[in-house]
């Protein structure tokens with residue numbers, strides 16, 4: 206079985222380093238001329254799949270924007286995941302789950318067990334009940350070639366107070382998360398399956414990402430103010446494993462399919478140039 210790290214490495218080699226989110230904000234539905242209901246949600250998600258599913262390496266549905274419509278929204282999320290899987294892009298579900306280990310096992314079954322209707326290639330997870338509490342997710346992901354992206358240094362300004370607080374041994378909370386994920390990826394080739402979320406907005410924080418050996422998902426580009434040029438400052442020598450992520454900046458070009466493709470192509474070209482610059 207091919208690991209998630211290997212599948213992601215291949216997808217990025219073939220399609221380029223880009224993740225695009227499906228975030229059907231009420232404001233975006235309105236801009237696309239769609240109603241703020243499940244029919245609008247369905248049309249929005251289908252349009253993104255049609256435009257980008259066959260060309261972007263990773264597509265990241267944001268679960269919250271589907272969940273807000275209840276069971277019918279989740280049904281559309283299931284359908285969107287199926288369409289994305291058929292289109293060839295990897296599906297990273299942004300759900301930021303985390304809990305005590307026995308409950309994490311149920312989240313793992315929901316998203317990382319191939320028999321689940323919400324089965325995806327990878328999920329985002331929150332480490333604030335302890336990275337060890339996420340073990341059932343790591344285990345099920347490893348068993349089925351899936352991946353987990355753990356929040357380390359998030360793109361929002363409020364994150365720093367928690368993530369940059371010092372633990373008893375003097376490391377920041379974020380650095381302890383980074384170090385634990387690095388251990389999980391030790392020796393993996395060509396890339397580990399356990400990633401971190403590190404926002405493009407955070408600047409040079411002095412955290413050591415050199416041993417992660419896994420993907421570094423970087424949201425915060427575009428609508429939150431970061432530019433591809435900021436990636437160098439944030440990631441330094443870890444740039445080769447960065448997966449830049451855009452939602453509103455690309456989605457704002459819709460609903461025209463060609464315009465969405467052009468926006469994603471522009472984002473990819475800008476990120477490629479920034480990641481390659483010396």
Ligand SMILES: O=c1ccn([C@@H]2O[C@H](COP(=O)(O)O)[C@@H](O)[C@H]2O)c(=O)[nH]1
Pocket residue numbers: 226228267299358359360361402403404424425426427428429450451452453454
């Ligand atoms: O640190 C984080 C972690 C996750 N996100 C999510 O990414 C997208 C960003 O959307 P934009 O429209 O590109 O701002 C969104 O789904 C967030 O929940 C993040 O922004 N920062």
